[in-house]
Amino acid sequence: MRDVPARADLLVRDALLVATVDAAGRELPGGWVAVTDGLVSGVGASTDPMPAAATVLDARGCLVTPGLVNTHHHIYQNLTRSYRPAVNGTLFQWLTTLYPRWALLDEEAAYVSAWVGLAELALGGCTTSTDHLYVHPRGAGDLITAEIRAARELGMRFHPTRGSMSLSEKDGGLPPDSVVQDDDEILADSERLVRQHHDPAWGAMVRVALAPCSPFSVTPALMRATAELAERLDVRLHTHLAEDPDEDRYAADTFGKRTIEHFEDVGWGSDRAWVAHCIYPNDDEIARMGRWGTGVAHCPSSNMLIGGGGIAPVAEFRAAGVPVGLGCDGSASTDSASLWMEARNALLLGRLRRGPASTTARDALTIATRGSAGCLGRAGELGELTVGAAGDLVCWPLEGIAFAGALSDPVEAWLRCGPVVARHTVVHGRAVVQDGRVTAPGEESMLRRHAEISARIQDV
Numbered sequence: 452m453r454d455v456p457a458r459a460d461l462l463v464r465d466a467l468l469v470a471t472v473d474a475a476g477r478e479l480p481g482g483w484v485a486v487t488d489g490l491v492s493g494v495g496a497s498t499d500p501m502p503a504a505a506t507v508l509d510a511r512g513c514l515v516t517p518g519l520v521n522t523h524h525h526i527y528q529n530l531t532r533s534y535r536p537a538v539n540g541t542l543f544q545w546l547t548t549l550y551p552r553w554a555l556l557d558e559e560a561a562y563v564s565a566w567v568g569l570a571e572l573a574l575g576g577c578t579t580s581t582d583h584l585y586v587h588p589r590g591a592g593d594l595i596t597a598e599i600r601a602a603r604e605l606g607m608r609f610h611p612t613r614g615s616m617s618l619s620e621k622d623g624g625l626p627p628d629s630v631v632q633d634d635d636e637i638l639a640d641s642e643r644l645v646r647q648h649h650d651p652a653w654g655a656m657v658r659v660a661l662a663p664c665s666p667f668s669v670t671p672a673l674m675r676a677t678a679e680l681a682e683r684l685d686v687r688l689h690t691h692l693a694e695d696p697d698e699d700r701y702a703a704d705t706f707g708k709r710t711i712e713h714f715e716d717v718g719w720g721s722d723r724a725w726v727a728h729c730i731y732p733n734d735d736e737i738a739r740m741g742r743w744g745t746g747v748a749h750c751p752s753s754n755m756l757i758g759g760g761g762i763a764p765v766a767e768f769r770a771a772g773v774p775v776g777l778g779c780d781g782s783a784s785t786d787s788a789s790l791w792m793e794a795r796n797a798l799l800l801g802r803l804r805r806g807p808a809s810t811t812a813r814d815a816l817t818i819a820t821r822g823s824a825g826c827l828g829r830a831g832e833l834g835e836l837t838v839g840a841a842g843d844l845v846c847w848p849l850e851g852i853a854f855a856g857a858l859s860d861p862v863e864a865w866l867r868c869g870p871v872v873a874r875h876t877v878v879h880g881r882a883v884v885q886d887g888r889v890t891a892p893g894e895e896s897m898l899r900r901h902a903e904i905s906a907r908i909q910d911v
């Protein structure tokens with residue numbers, strides 16, 4: 452197919468292969484991608500004529516894919532990576548150890564951790580990331596606006612979610628009183644953030660979603676009110692669901708039902724919602740989620756590190772029509788935020804569960820791109836290299852010792868060999884990573900500030 456604009460802002464050319472991840476799965480040897488005004492304006496193979504462009508990026512030796520889309524993260528947790536007192540607990544033990552540390556978050560910590568965390572994601576081939584920030588300590592300031600400032604400085608596409616917790620230890624919840632808020636305060640601040648930052652336009656750089664932490668950290672009334680507010684503001688809904696067997700025990704004791712039944716009863720079973728993990732649904736719940744169109748953010752490293760021993764049933768979800776995307780989850784549960792690594796782990800875990808024919812590198816790539824775009828309500832706009840889609844792409848160098856001998860299938864080699872980081876990560880037609888380096892200035896000073904804040908929060 453030939454889509455040739457007269458002139459482009461950016462031309463990425465001479466790729467080893469362009470994997471468009473379009474509906475037909477087109478792959479273009481020697482291919483190129485042109486971006487104009489932030490959107491893809493042309494895609495072609497080596498034999499198709501290319502437009503002239505103001506900026507040209509060399510993709511020789513590279514697999515070019517759409518930018519990977521991260522559907523679940525808690526960026527602030529990179530301030531407590533591999534925190535010794537918590538590393539070997541269950542999910543609930545891990546949370547109760549860390550909540551007092553996270554209670555020390557403030558705007559500076561949110562800004563610096565977001566800058567570092569989003570830069571890390573860009574190096575790993577991510578172009579759009581969500582963030583689920585559910586700890587809002589009293590007096591800490593406007594943490595989400597601070598994160599958005601960091602995303603803008605880096606040039607990353609960003610979907611912060613306004614997280615919330617309303618049940619503290621005194622109500623039978625897990626967090627201390629200082630990091631929970633009451634329902635009215637949460638709903639008012641959610642509406643303020645949407646009005647201040649949410650952009651519904653095609654190609655938007657910032658969108659805001661509403662995200663109670665989990666059905667066990669807020670009241671049923673707040674789950675319901677949040678779903679109603681999201682409907683009124685026309686924004687998306689996100690939460691953790693069925694991440695750990697403890698959650699079903701809690702739901703049985705507290706609500707007298709399974710956690711996914713509770714989720715449906717409070718009005719969340721819809722295509723407006725996507726949920727993180729969902730490791731423990733039964734067959735009937737998988738089918739119901741497919742009918743609702745509720746998306747799942749699959750977080751394979753997190754499943755292995757802290758998910759209570761289970762693996763999300765990704766193949767069954769996809770067969771049932773559930774949009775499945777990829778997430779790295781918080782830096783303190785996964786500790787490394789590379790979507791390349793998550794895609795590889797999705798490949799490995801899929802095959803571990805269902806055998807070698809069940810999951811290919813193309814499946815993992817599709818989950819990380821088109822699937823994630825579906826979770827965020829941006830199918831057709833993100834996660835594919837087609838004319839009119841967002842100009843977000845990654846050049847992955849398949850070169851050097853790790854790729855020697857990998858000649859016949861660059862997409863399989865991409866996830867089977869490696870590890871690999873992005874040579875160029877392009878967001879909205881602009882290189883956020885170029886030649887393996889973050890293009891925004893200030894990396895060293897940001898890391899120094901991050902080290903100081905981490906030491907304060909960890910009290911070391």
Ligand SMILES: [Zn+2]
Nearest residue numbers: 691727780781
């Ligand atoms: Zn999470």
